[in-house]
Amino acid sequence: MHDVRRIDVMENIHDENDRIAADINADMTKKNVFAVNVMGAPGAGKTSALKWLIREMKGLNSYVIEGDIESDIDTRALRALGVNAFQINTFGACHLDAPMIHDSARNLSFDEGGVLFIENIGNLVCPAEFNIGEHIKLLVCSVTEGCDKPYKYPLAFEKADIILLNKTDLLPLLDFDGDFFMKGLRALNKDAPVFRVSGKTGEGYEAAAAWIAAEAKKIRSPLDNF
Ligand SMILES: Nc1nc2c(ncn2[C@@H]2O[C@H](COP(=O)(O)OP(=O)(O)OP(=O)(O)O)[C@@H](O)[C@H]2O)c(=O)[nH]1
């Protein structure tokens, strides 16, 4: 009995979340804003990825919503680079949800369209369960986390539309088995492109940014110009 009630409550929460996420997505699309849900474990390199991607986003405006349980360290670092960033603190919640994005998006002005990166809470589990109005989910994972992560945390890998395999500059120091990683990933997700990147050297980010920019163009009317 308890289990049945719990499933009902969870379904209601997910239904309400998905309804708000669909509204956000429609609103962003109307504004020519391509929303990217950036997921990954704590310290995987999400904020470093944003710094490089925004730098490589040539000619496209970028906006950031930063999700953290506490602190505005990442937002301050991005603002210092001139990025239009807004902080959400969840004070305990382990993921962002659509109502949080709905409320915070009002604090950014999207006059010219572009790409909105939403850095989710550092967590390889819960963020993958909640849509937040994004057009794509971007997963940052790093070689320091180990090559077995697709096997242990399948949902994030299954749902990702693009994967950045980060910290590749550290590969010489590790025994990361790239074939094992790819085998686990491809069993869950046949299509998502994988970009091997380094937040230290910037390697791989030009190609990753070009892929995102090409996807962003797809939501635009054919009559619009970037
Ligand atoms: N060597 C190396 N260090 C990296 C790389 N990318 C990020 N780092 C470092 O890893 C640490 C965490 O990077 P962040 O970008 O803050 O990671 P994050 O995923 O945003 O972390 P949270 O927001 O706390 O979840 C920082 O000290 C970065 O300088 C990389 O490619 N190579």
Ligand SMILES: [Mg+2]
């Ligand atoms: Mg961060």
